[in-house]
Amino acid sequence: MLDSILYAGIDIGSSYTKVVLIDQNNDIQGSNIDFSGIKLHSAAETSLKAALPKNTNLTAVKKIVTTGFGRKIPAINQIPFANITEISCSAKAAQLFYPNKTLTIIDIGGQDTKIISMRNGKRTNFKMNRKCAAGTGTFIEELALKLRIDLGEMNTLASKSTNPEKISSYCTVFAASEVLSRIRKGAKIEDMIYGAFYSIVNRVLEIDTINTDVVLTGGLIAYNPIIADIFKEVLGKSMLLPPSPQLFVALGAALYASQLK
Amino acid sequence: MNTGDLYNLTKSPPIKSTQELRKISTAYFKDLEASSNDPNQKIAWCSSVGPAELLLALGFKVYYPENHTAMLGTSRLANKYIPAAIAQGYSPEICSYLTSDIGAFLHKETPFTKAYGLKEVPKPDVLAFNTNQCRDIQDWFNWYSKKLNIPIIGINSPSFVDDVKENHIHSVVTQLKDMIPVLEKISDQSFEKKKLNHIVNLSFQCSEKWQEVLETAKVAPSPITFWDSCIHMLPAVVLRGSQIAIDYYKMLKEELIERIENNEAAVPNEEFRIYWEGMPIWGKIRSLSEHLCDSQTSVVASTYCSSWIFTDLGSSTNEPFTNMAKAYTKLFINRSESSKEDYLIDKFKTFNIDGVIFHNARTCPNNSNTNYGMPKRLENRQNIPSIVIDADLNDLNVYSEEQTKTKIDAFVEQLAGV
Numbered sequence: 001m002l003d004s005i006l007y008a009g010i011d012i013g014s015s016y017t018k019v020v021l022i023d024q025n026n027d028i029q030g031s032n033i034d035f036s037g038i039k040l041h042s043a044a045e046t047s048l049k050a051a052l053p054k055n056t057n058l059t060a061v062k063k064i065v066t067t068g069f070g071r072k073i074p075a076i077n078q079i080p081f082a083n084i085t086e087i088s089c090s091a092k093a094a095q096l097f098y099p100n101k102t103l104t105i106i107d108i109g110g111q112d113t114k115i116i117s118m119r120n121g122k123r124t125n126f127k128m129n130r131k132c133a134a135g136t137g138t139f140i141e142e143l144a145l146k147l148r149i150d151l152g153e154m155n156t157l158a159s160k161s162t163n164p165e166k167i168s169s170y171c172t173v174f175a176a177s178e179v180l181s182r183i184r185k186g187a188k189i190e191d192m193i194y195g196a197f198y199s200i201v202n203r204v205l206e207i208d209t210i211n212t213d214v215v216l217t218g219g220l221i222a223y224n225p226i227i228a229d230i231f232k233e234v235l236g237k238s239m240l241l242p243p244s245p246q247l248f249v250a251l252g253a254a255l256y257a258s259q260l261k
Numbered sequence: 262m263n264t265g266d267l268y269n270l271t272k273s274p275p276i277k278s279t280q281e282l283r284k285i286s287t288a289y290f291k292d293l294e295a296s297s298n299d300p301n302q303k304i305a306w307c308s309s310v311g312p313a314e315l316l317l318a319l320g321f322k323v324y325y326p327e328n329h330t331a332m333l334g335t336s337r338l339a340n341k342y343i344p345a346a347i348a349q350g351y352s353p354e355i356c357s358y359l360t361s362d363i364g365a366f367l368h369k370e371t372p373f374t375k376a377y378g379l380k381e382v383p384k385p386d387v388l389a390f391n392t393n394q395c396r397d398i399q400d401w402f403n404w405y406s407k408k409l410n411i412p413i414i415g416i417n418s419p420s421f422v423d424d425v426k427e428n429h430i431h432s433v434v435t436q437l438k439d440m441i442p443v444l445e446k447i448s449d450q451s452f453e454k455k456k457l458n459h460i461v462n463l464s465f466q467c468s469e470k471w472q473e474v475l476e477t478a479k480v481a482p483s484p485i486t487f488w489d490s491c492i493h494m495l496p497a498v499v500l501r502g503s504q505i506a507i508d509y510y511k512m513l514k515e516e517l518i519e520r521i522e523n524n525e526a527a528v529p530n531e532e533f534r535i536y537w538e539g540m541p542i543w544g545k546i547r548s549l550s551e552h553l554c555d556s557q558t559s560v561v562a563s564t565y566c567s568s569w570i571f572t573d574l575g576s577s578t579n580e581p582f583t584n585m586a587k588a589y590t591k592l593f594i595n596r597s598e599s600s601k602e603d604y605l606i607d608k609f610k611t612f613n614i615d616g617v618i619f620h621n622a623r624t625c626p627n628n629s630n631t632n633y634g635m636p637k638r639l640e641n642r643q644n645i646p647s648i649v650i651d652a653d654l655n656d657l658n659v660y661s662e663e664q665t666k667t668k669i670d671a672f673v674e675q676l677a678g679v
């Protein structure tokens with residue numbers, strides 16, 4: 001791998017930094033996911049190094065595109081770079097997996113959710129959630145925190161639900177209190193957590209109308225496949241899930257990097 | 262807090278006429294201060310699209326609280342004052358002009374002190390409103406009326422008007438005429454129709470000249486942006502009805518024409534032309550104008566700045582009441598959804614717009630056309646893409662810089678076909 005040429009996409013999200021390295025054939029040669037923390041530049045650099053294939057050093061990386069909430073960091077190791085929004089990067093990755101398709105990408109992130117419309121492979125529109133954590137990953141994180149349940153357990157618990165409960169509060173803070181008080185009154189924890197996932201889906205579907213096939217991406221989807229089941233139930237059709245939903249945006253960024261002049 | 266230069270909030274090449282703007286604004290405020298200290302000179306507070314001409318015709322000096330609040334926003338002082346009004350029982354969800362203005366009054370502070378050397382806002386002898394913009398304006402003025410024991414009068418306009426009809430105009434004309442005896446008593450001056458006619462005519466000329474200034478932006482690259490217009494609209498609001506405003510816009514227009522002739526763009530390398538629908542986010546004018554300028558994106562036109570184009574003030578000679586009634590009732594903010602849509606489509610065509618930014622102002626639903634499906638309907642009618650920014654005119658607590666800039670960047674990338 002010593003002479004390889006790599007292009008990096010670095011998606012610096014509010015919670016995690018995701019890196020994808022591709023070669024000249026757009027094949028993935030490495031990836032990494034790490035906490036973003038406070039120092040975004042060093043998180044990006046560390047993550048980039050961690051994504052490198054064995055026996056490869058940073059000089060193999062010829063171009064970088066940064067994306068996500070922290071995309072406007074300075075250059076890493078003076079490697080030529082650009083920053084492009086996560087919305088465009090999602091669309092770029094979709095063009096690779098679903099060329100020339102008319103579809104809708106739903107990207108549920110830690111602090112915001114995007115709905116991106118593609119017509120015949122071209123991005124035509126996008127919508128983002130309002131300034132509120134309802135319908136984003138934070139909603140589940142907050143709930144897990146309040147319930148003192150490991151975030152990784154939320155999907156397993158929800159999948160045991162036999163009698164899903166509906167959560168009526170819109171606000172993340174109130175919803176967590178509502179879940180707690182209803183559990184105290186006898187509701188089953190798994191039914192309430194299922195209800196929380198259900199509520200995310202409903203909030204997301206308020207952002208825009210959806211009339212096409214749907215691609216689900218983002219960290220929340222990656223760790224909680226139950227969301228895809230709920231979307232399927234609500235929309236009445238199967239969801240398209242790319243191989244690594246959490247790395248989807250970083251892959252799009254890497255594809256842009258490979259085209260940087 | 263360093264509020265910076267309130268006349269120079271954009272990254273565009275500086276407009277030379279700004280020097281003159283400073284001069285005439287300072288003179289206007291100094292005159293108000295002197296009037297405030299002169300027991301023989303009466304001052305009327307007026308809503309920004311209120312019956313200013315009638316007040317001027319009766320000898321009042323006219324002060325516009327909305328100008329004060331825009332300044333509270335621009336200088337980012339609003340959030341210091343809003344809590345004081347909330348504590349008085351006003352919801353944080355209602356007009357943040359109202360809450361920041363009342364809050365500043367309770368704090369006994371005003372940005373006029375730093376900007377123009379005024380000790381306080383000019384004291385009113387009467388408060389005159391028009392509900393053509395919203396109901397909050399009436400509540401806002403009512404607070405001062407009670408607090409300072411000052412008479413309040415106003416026009417309750419027909420609202421959400423589709424076609425403006427004879428009965429609408431008749432109602433407003435009657436209300437305007439009903440104000441006269443009250444105002445005569447306060448000002449101790451008699452009403453003269455000739456004087457009103459003259460002032461309405463001056464306002465009309467100001468409006469025409471302001472329109473000509475705004476329409477220089479039809480040219481690509483545009484010599485002026487929405488951000489510049491937010492500053493240069495001041496005479497159209499506070500000095501309409503005077504020759505000073507007309508002369509100022511003649512001067513500004515000449516400068517802009519010169520820019521066009523020299524191919525001098527407000528946004529160097531202008532690539533995209535944007536329409537701004539909704540109120541400005543006053544505290545973010547600099548940051549947003551710089552951000553968009555860096556993306557070669559020029560916000561060339563807006564509903565907001567065009568709201569002081571009152572074509573109907575000149576609709577017939579010697580009919581000042583009818584002209585005023587028409588002008589102040591046909592206002593965009595006061596109209597039905599479908600009239601607004603037609604208006605916007607016309608603007609998009611006039612200014613050759615590539616995309617639209619809708620500002621959904623949390624505390625001013627009246628000036629936010631995002632809540633009843635308009636952006637989507639317009640996209641379907643026009644195929645011009647748009648985004649919605651959730652923010653506010655003055656309350657920056659509801660504004661997310663990161664999310665807003667990501668939306669704008671993604672929008673520009675979309676326009677660029679990235």
Ligand code: SF4
Nearest residue numbers: 356358394395397625
């Ligand atoms: S139009 Fe909006 S900003 Fe103006 S006074 Fe009314 S509510 Fe306030």
